[in-house]
Amino acid sequence: MTEYAKIEFEGKIYEFPIIVGSEGEKAIDISNLRQMTGLITLDPGYANTGSCISSITFMDGEKGILRYRGIPIEELAEHSSFIETTYLLINGRLPTRDELNQTSILFNDHSLVHEDMQIFYQNFPRASHPMGILSAMVNALRSFYPELQTIEEEINITVTRLLSKVRTMAAMSYKISRGHKVVYPRPDLSYCANFLNMMFDTPVKHYDIDEDLVKALNTFWILHADHEQNCSTSAVRLVGSGRVNLYAAISAGIAALWGPLHGGANQAVIEMLSDIQEDGGNYHRAIERAKDKKDPFRLMGFGHRVYKSYDPRAKIMKKMCHKVLKKLHITDPLLNMAKELEAAALKDDYFIEYNLYPNVDFYSGIILRAMGIPTNMFTVMFAIGRLPGWIAQWKEGADDPKWKLGRPRQIYTGPKKTQYIPIDKRCTQ
Numbered sequence: 098m099t100e101y102a103k104i105e106f107e108g109k110i111y112e113f114p115i116i117v118g119s120e121g122e123k124a125i126d127i128s129n130l131r132q133m134t135g136l137i138t139l140d141p142g143y144a145n146t147g148s149c150i151s152s153i154t155f156m157d158g159e160k161g162i163l164r165y166r167g168i169p170i171e172e173l174a175e176h177s178s179f180i181e182t183t184y185l186l187i188n189g190r191l192p193t194r195d196e197l198n199q200t201s202i203l204f205n206d207h208s209l210v211h212e213d214m215q216i217f218y219q220n221f222p223r224a225s226h227p228m229g230i231l232s233a234m235v236n237a238l239r240s241f242y243p244e245l246q247t248i249e250e251e252i253n254i255t256v257t258r259l260l261s262k263v264r265t266m267a268a269m270s271y272k273i274s275r276g277h278k279v280v281y282p283r284p285d286l287s288y289c290a291n292f293l294n295m296m297f298d299t300p301v302k303h304y305d306i307d308e309d310l311v312k313a314l315n316t317f318w319i320l321h322a323d324h325e326q327n328c329s330t331s332a333v334r335l336v337g338s339g340r341v342n343l344y345a346a347i348s349a350g351i352a353a354l355w356g357p358l359h360g361g362a363n364q365a366v367i368e369m370l371s372d373i374q375e376d377g378g379n380y381h382r383a384i385e386r387a388k389d390k391k392d393p394f395r396l397m398g399f400g401h402r403v404y405k406s407y408d409p410r411a412k413i414m415k416k417m418c419h420k421v422l423k424k425l426h427i428t429d430p431l432l433n434m435a436k437e438l439e440a441a442a443l444k445d446d447y448f449i450e451y452n453l454y455p456n457v458d459f460y461s462g463i464i465l466r467a468m469g470i471p472t473n474m475f476t477v478m479f480a481i482g483r484l485p486g487w488i489a490q491w492k493e494g495a496d497d498p499k500w501k502l503g504r505p506r507q508i509y510t511g512p513k514k515t516q517y518i519p520i521d522k523r524c525t526q
């Protein structure tokens with residue numbers, strides 16, 4: 098039986114149905130609110146607003162739960178591969194062995210990037226941020242790969258191209274930024290191994306693929322693969338709702354992810370830890386600054402809009418960090434400092450009161466550093482991982498015949514109707 102929530106306004110009572118999700122989450126369906134009452138809602142940052150109904154990812158921020166298509170992130174991180182998780186997110190179920198093999202073959206078939214794109218890469222100024230380059234180049238893909246004949250073919254091939262080429266494009270931008278020769282994808286390598294090889298193989302030094310690092314990269318990308326209606330995913334859905342091509346919608350997602358409050362936090366964490374280290378390692382000062390309301394400084398990698406307990410991805414990332422560093426025989430002073438900083442923050446009254454825990458970005462930079470990924474590529478690594486989620490979320494919208502153009506409203510607080518005054522009659526004071 099449908100439950101209703103009542104709103105009383107100007108002496109009248111209006112009823113709105115309650116929508117219940119499969120995990121018991123409840124929402125008031127206010128899609129007719131303005132029509133019925135003349136009111137709109139105001140919710141800056143959309144903290145209480147559901148923008149869609151989705152069957153892709155479930156998260157419970159209070160309990161620290163994250164599941165893709167019902168499967169806990171811990172199980173996927175332990176047993177799955179990034180390609181299998183990608184299939185799961187986009188198709189709604191785990192693939193058979195045959196389907197998984199087919200997906201790998203398709204990714205190999207589409208892994209090359211149009212040679213003419215190299216000219217663009219080579220002409221970006223050297224100091225360009227890789228996220229800016231990636232966003233621009235993903236948008237440019239539409240010009241190199243025009244629309245296909247049938248809608249189904251267009252969607253399937255575009256999705257495959259994006260998933261496969263983004264990895265090649267990311268490695269390419271790194272090589273070109275260093276002035277090195279581009280390494281082409283190899284059909285004999287898996288998705289993650291191929292990426293590492295394209296990043297680190299050189300004509301003078303062969304890159305030995307380490308299966309433990311391949312496994313770590315798989316896990317890293319699985320942990321980033323989707324996170325329901327976050328800032329960049331909402332950007333993809335909103336831009337996509339205008340029926341723009343998928344490349345353009347994903348390019349918008351990459352731009353949104355770049356910001357330090359979102360995916361750019363992984364780069365910001367390492368920069369923050371390095372600054373603290375250069376400052377003599379006094380992390381207590383960083384904690385005091387983060388608590389000072391007059392100081393805009395925040396503890397990067399801490400806090401989350403939804404998680405009000407430990408981010409389950411951060412737990413896995415922390416464990417993996419130790420494993421990777423041990424395997425590579427690396428002692429990173431930043432890891433020890435990160436652990437001490439985390440322990441001190443978790444005991445601090447401010448962080449307890451505000452429910453601020455480490456998020457996925459707190460430990461991820463240390464793993465990427467150990468793998469040899471340069472700091473300014475960290476957010477690109479996040480973007481490659483988040484791509485299947487963006488695509489799955491976009492597809493869910495595109496598959497809905499009632500997909501509405503995203504268009505929020507506002508409360509206007511500017512001047513009331515004002516007369517235009519010609520320039521020679523305006524007061525000059």
Ligand code: ACO
Binds near residue numbers: 357400403
């Ligand atoms: N350090 C210090 N104080 C913080 C922090 C932090 N990391 N995060 C939140 N707060 C405080 C704010 O100052 C604010 O205090 P106030 O209410 O007294 O003004 C309060 O907590 C709420 O902060 P908001 O920014 O309003 O809350 P929101 O839910 O929007 O915050 C966010 C989420 C943006 C992630 C925030 O915690 C933050 O800036 N963290 C640091 C950046 C970061 O790590 N981002 C990655 C997030 S994960 C991801 O997107 C992949």
